[in-house]
Structure formats: C-alpha cells, structure tokens
Amino acid sequence: xxxxxxxxxxxxxxxxxxxxxxxxxxxxxxxxxxxxxxxxxxxxxxxxxxxxxxxxxxxxxxxxxxxxxxxxxxxxxxxxxxxxxxxxxxxxxxxxxxxxxxxxxxxxxxxxxxxxxxxxxxxxxxxxxxxxxxxxxxxxxxxxxxxxxxxxxxxxxxxxxxxxxxxxxxxxxxxxxxxxxxxxxxxxxxxxxxxxxxxxxxxxxxxxxxxxxxxxxxxxxxxxxxxxxxxxxxxxxxxxxx
Amino acid sequence: xxxxxxxxxxxxxxxxxxxxxxxxxxxxxxxxxxxxxxxxxxxxxxxxxxxxxxxxxxxxxxxxxxxxxxxxxxxxxxxxxxxxxxxxxxxxxxxxxxxxxxxxxxxxxxxxxxxxxxxxxxxxxxxxxxxxxxxxxxxxxxxxxxxxxxxxxxxxxxxxxxxxxxxxxxxxxxxxxxxxxxxxxxxxxxxxxxxxxxxxxxxxxxxxxxxxxxxxxxxxxxxxxxxxxxxxxxxxxxxxxx
Numbered sequence: 001x002x003x004x005x006x007x008x009x010x011x012x013x014x015x016x017x018x019x020x021x022x023x024x025x026x027x028x029x030x031x032x033x034x035x036x037x038x039x040x041x042x043x044x045x046x047x048x049x050x051x052x053x054x055x056x057x058x059x060x061x062x063x064x065x066x067x068x069x070x071x072x073x074x075x076x077x078x079x080x081x082x083x084x085x086x087x088x089x090x091x092x093x094x095x096x097x098x099x100x101x102x103x104x105x106x107x108x109x110x111x112x113x114x115x116x117x118x119x120x121x122x123x124x125x126x127x128x129x130x131x132x133x134x135x136x137x138x139x140x141x142x143x144x145x146x147x148x149x150x151x152x153x154x155x156x157x158x159x160x161x162x163x164x165x166x167x168x169x170x171x172x173x174x175x176x177x178x179x180x181x182x183x184x185x186x187x188x189x190x191x192x193x194x195x196x197x198x199x200x201x202x203x204x205x206x207x208x209x210x211x212x213x214x215x216x217x218x219x220x221x222x223x224x225x226x227x228x229x230x231x232x233x234x235x236x237x238x239x240x241x242x
Numbered sequence: 243x244x245x246x247x248x249x250x251x252x253x254x255x256x257x258x259x260x261x262x263x264x265x266x267x268x269x270x271x272x273x274x275x276x277x278x279x280x281x282x283x284x285x286x287x288x289x290x291x292x293x294x295x296x297x298x299x300x301x302x303x304x305x306x307x308x309x310x311x312x313x314x315x316x317x318x319x320x321x322x323x324x325x326x327x328x329x330x331x332x333x334x335x336x337x338x339x340x341x342x343x344x345x346x347x348x349x350x351x352x353x354x355x356x357x358x359x360x361x362x363x364x365x366x367x368x369x370x371x372x373x374x375x376x377x378x379x380x381x382x383x384x385x386x387x388x389x390x391x392x393x394x395x396x397x398x399x400x401x402x403x404x405x406x407x408x409x410x411x412x413x414x415x416x417x418x419x420x421x422x423x424x425x426x427x428x429x430x431x432x433x434x435x436x437x438x439x440x441x442x443x444x445x446x447x448x449x450x451x452x453x454x455x456x457x458x459x460x461x462x463x464x465x466x467x468x469x470x471x472x473x474x475x476x477x478x479x480x481x482x483x484x
Contacts, residue, residue, distance in 0.1 A: 066341055070347070095313060103310050
C-alpha cells in the first residue's frame with residue numbers, strides 16, 4: 001500500500017480535478033489540499049510551482065514534486081498503471097495517447113479557459129473576444145466529433161467487425177484491448193465547464209444533434225464510476241468553497 | 243540511414259519550426275512541406291490532422307502520422323534519441339522534462355499566440371485584451387527566470403560546486419550529464435516571436451535587466467548550431483512565403 005499522494009487543487013479549477021479522476025481510476029491513495037487563488041502566486045506555494053498554479057502533486061513514495069496536469073498524468077500512469085489499464089505502452093498507440101493529451105493541454109484547456117475569462121471575468125464586456133473563444137470551443141467539439149467517427153474512444157479501437165445476429169447487422173469491436181485512456185479522460189473536467197461558458201446559450205449548442213460522436217463519447221465517460229465520483233465532489237466543493 | 247520524415251509546416255508559424263529544431267539536433271533526415279493557412283482546415287490536409295493545424299509528421303520508417311508538436315517531439319526523442327542526448331530517461335528528470343514541455347505547450351504557446359492575435363490580427367483594437375496577453379507573456383518570462391536561478395538549463399543541473407581559482411570563487415557544474423533538453427529547446431521558436439508581439443515596445447521589456455536568467459538561457463539556446471540554422475531558415479521562409 002503506497003502512502004497517499006498530496007494533490008494541491010482548487011474548488012472550481014478543472015485541472016486538479018482532472019488529475020483526481022486519474023488517481024481514482026488507478027485507485028492510488030491521495031489527499032486533496034485546496035489552495036485559494038490569492039495564495040497561489042506567492043510563497044510558500046510558489047516554491048512548489050514557480051508558475052503559481054494548481055495542480056501540484058507531492059508523492060511521498062518517490063519524493064517527487066510535480067506540476068502541469070499533463071505531466072502529472074503521464075507520471076501517474078508510468079508509475080502506478082503498471083498493467084496499462086488507462087494508457088497504452090504499445091506503439092503507435094502510446095504516441096496517439098500523447099497526441100490527444102497534448103491537444104487537451106494546448107487545444108482544449110487554454111481555449112476553454114479564455115472562453116470562461118471573457119464570458120465571466122474580464123473587466124469589460126468584449127463581444128468580439130468572447131465570440132472568438134466561443135467559436136474555438138465549438139471547434140474543439142468539431143475536432144473531437146470528427147476524430148470519434150466510428151470509434152468508442154480516441155485511441156485504440158480502430159479494428160471492428162460486423163456481427164450478424166438474427167439477421168440484424170451490428171457493428172462490434174473485435175479487439176478486447178479497447179478501453180478508454182488518459183487521452184479520453186483528460187477532456188472531462190473542462191467539458192463540465194461548458195454550461196458555465198455558454199450560460200443561457202448552452203442549449204442552443206445542440207451538442208447531441210451537431211456533434212453526435214462527441215456527445216455519445218462524453219456520455220460514456222460520464223458513466224465511469226471514477227468520473228461520476230469526481231464530478232459530484234467538484235460540484236459539492238464549488239458549492240462550499242466556490 | 244533512415245528515410246526522410248515529412249514535416250508539414252508553415253513559413254511563419256512557430257510550432258513546426260520547433261519540431262525542425264529537434265530534427266536538426268537529432269540529425270534525423272526530413273523534408274518540409276509548407277501548407278497555406280487557407281488549406282489547413284479542409285481536405286486533403288484535414289485527413290492528416292482533424293484539428294487542421296501544423297505541424298504534422300509522416301514517418302515512412304515507422305508508418306506513423308502524428309500531430310501536436312509536443313507529442314511529435316516526444317515521439318522523435320523516444321524513437322531516434324536512443325542515447326538520450328536531448329532528453330532524460332532517468333527518474334525524476336524525465337518527469338521534469340515532461341513538466342516543462344507541457345508548460346511550453348499549455349503555458350507559453352497558447353498565451354504567446356493570443357498575444358500575437360490581439361496585437362496583430364483581431365478585427366478591432368481591444369486594448370484590455372491585448373494588455374491581458376502581454377502581461378501573460380511577461381509572466382512566462384518571470385516563471386522561467388525564477389526557475390533558472392542558479393541553473394544553466396531547466397532540467398538536470400541541480401548539482402553544482404564552488405570552484406576557487408586564483409582566489410576567485412566561481413560557480414561551476416559538477417555533473418557531466420548536464421545538457422539542454424527538449425524542455426529548453428521547445429521554448430525557442432515562440433521566443434523568436436517576442437518582437438512581433440511587442441513591436442515598438444519590445445525594448446521597454448528590458449529582458450536582460452528584468453529577467454537575467456531567462457535572457458542568458460535564451461542566449462545559450464540561440465548559440466546552438468541547430469537553433470541558429472532553423473532561426474535563419476525561418477527568417478528566410480517568412481521573407482519568401484510570409
């Protein structure tokens with residue numbers, strides 16, 4: 001039994017909760033410490049992360065202190081996912097996992113973050129800036145929807161067979177080794193922010209109609225017990241600390 | 243001798259040039275194909291990358307097609323840097339390399355990119371949005387400057403000794419295994435955009451005075467032959483195609 005990892009997080013920020021999902025998936029013990037925004041960009045927290053942001057982890061089992069959620073997730077699977085339950089160690093799959101993780105880190109998180117900023121927090125209303133980032137968020141839906149055509153998960157399930165049962169043809173997956181990975185799981189917590197980004201306009205996105213593959217994939221992810229648990233905790237933490 | 247990798251790039255976009263630096267460092271043969279912005283978000287290019295962006299690589303030696311510059315860089319070092327000349331395979335160093343690569347991908351590239359957008363391309367002048375991203379760029383300088391205190395490179399050189407020579411004390415590095423890695427090299431091509439972001443205000447940044455560790459580190463990087471070569475090619479390509 002490993003000693004609990006310390007996860008520095010925040011009640012509402014999506015990136016620490018993203019790490020929490022991975023810790024839950026891997027059943028790695030951890031404790032969460034919430035840091036107030038006002039305390040992030042100064043000592044003592046800045047000594048843990050010169051970028052003054054969460055998440056940061058401290059792992060007493062290896063002595064490592066690490067920040068950047070993408071790097072933390074890679075560390076966790078390389079250290080604790082020894083049977084590769086939520087990643088791939090085979091090639092080319094492991095490089096595709098890295099590709100989607102980097103897209104989440106550079107293409108989803110920052111744009112969703114700017115969309116939140118100009119929708120909710122900027123000092124003045126700037127409709128053209130807000131529109132820019134709302135459009136970027138929709139583009140992320142488009143990219144994921146396109147990549148998921150005929151697939152359950154972003155990486156791994158490219159082999160499928162047609163099963164015929166009682167005369168009904170059904171698409172099924174031939175490869176037992178198909179499963180969701182950190183490539184999929186890393187998108188969840190920013191996706192939870194969509195109603196906060198679009199507010200009253202959320203319904204008009206018509207996600208199920210316009211991005212059906214994305215919508216179904218997101219639903220599959222939300223049904224996982226680790227994701228359900230963290231989504232609930234995030235909602236509760238936001239109500240108390242948010 | 244491996245067959246040349248195809249690198250899909252763009253004359254002015256920093257991310258493909260970032261990959262080119264790594265290919266040069268590793269002496270991996272490659273050919274560059276420039277894609278016009280107008281052709282990125284539609285077939286046939288969109289079939290290579292559903293995100294409709296460069297860089298993308300096609301490696302005939304492994305059959306892989308890969309996008310996201312961070313993932314491409316990880317692929318290149320894992321496939322072609324078998325003696326770890328610009329990365330680490332030891333722990334914890336390899337996780338710190340990943341941390342800084344993710345910071346570059348999520349914390350430098352996107353913010354520098356937004357700073358360029360609101361300084362140069364947005365449909366209307368929005369001073370408060372421009373200021374937001376100029377401040378973010380300066381914050382990246384601050385974070386790097388802080389992290390580089392007493393260090394040559396972002397990862398690896400934490401052991402140093404004081405040498406005394408003719409009564410002069412000098413800080414020197416005790417570990418032969420200290421070298422620049424993809425953690426450092428990945429920042430270069432966005433840093434080259436700083437004058438484009440700040441225009442006439444670039445001088446008032448006073449980089450050497452305000453961020454001396456960052457400034458010296460950037461200078462060390464710019465002296466590497468691979469970086470020199472690509473910086474020159476980038477300038478020439480921008481003059482012809484930009």
